[in-house]
Amino acid sequence: MAEHxxxxxxxxSIYPLYVTKVERKGRERAQVDEVITWLTGYDADGLAAAVADERDLRAFFAQAPAMNPAADLITGVICGIRVEQIEDTLMQQIRWMDKLVDEVARGKRMQSILRA
Incomplete structure (x- = not known):
């Protein structure tokens, strides 16, 4: 079976779309950075490097310093699929990131988004 x-x-290519989405809803780029760093363990320099070297999502998540153990608490539907039921680890990580950015765009409290 072919890979997605x-x-x-x-x-x-995805990062500026996330930023545009949240800014269109009156939120800030810093909030996108905060949720992505919370999820992946990248710092600001690491995110900038990931954008600069144009690594693909496979490499982005493979090179992530440390996936947040609380990421398993991310639940809900993204693209019509429940994120907690996705069996492919990489696809689940991508959808977690999508879900977090969606929550920022909707104006959900950051404490709630970060599963604190």
Whole structure:
């Protein structure tokens, strides 16, 4: 079976879409950075490097310093699929990131988004 094409998509192509989405809803880029760093363990320099070297999502998550153990608490529907039921680890990580950015865009409290 062929691998999903999203895996080969560069983080650099997705990141500005996330930023545009939240800014359109009156939120800030810093909030996108906060949820992505919470999920992946990247710091600001690491995120900038991921954008600069245009690594694909497979490499982005493989090179993540430390996936947050609380990421398992991310639940809900994204693209019509429950994120907690996704069996493919990489696809689940991508959808977790999508879900967090969606929650930022909807104006959910950061404490709630970060599962604190």
């Amino acid at each position: 094409r999203i895996y080969g998509t560069s983080f650099a």
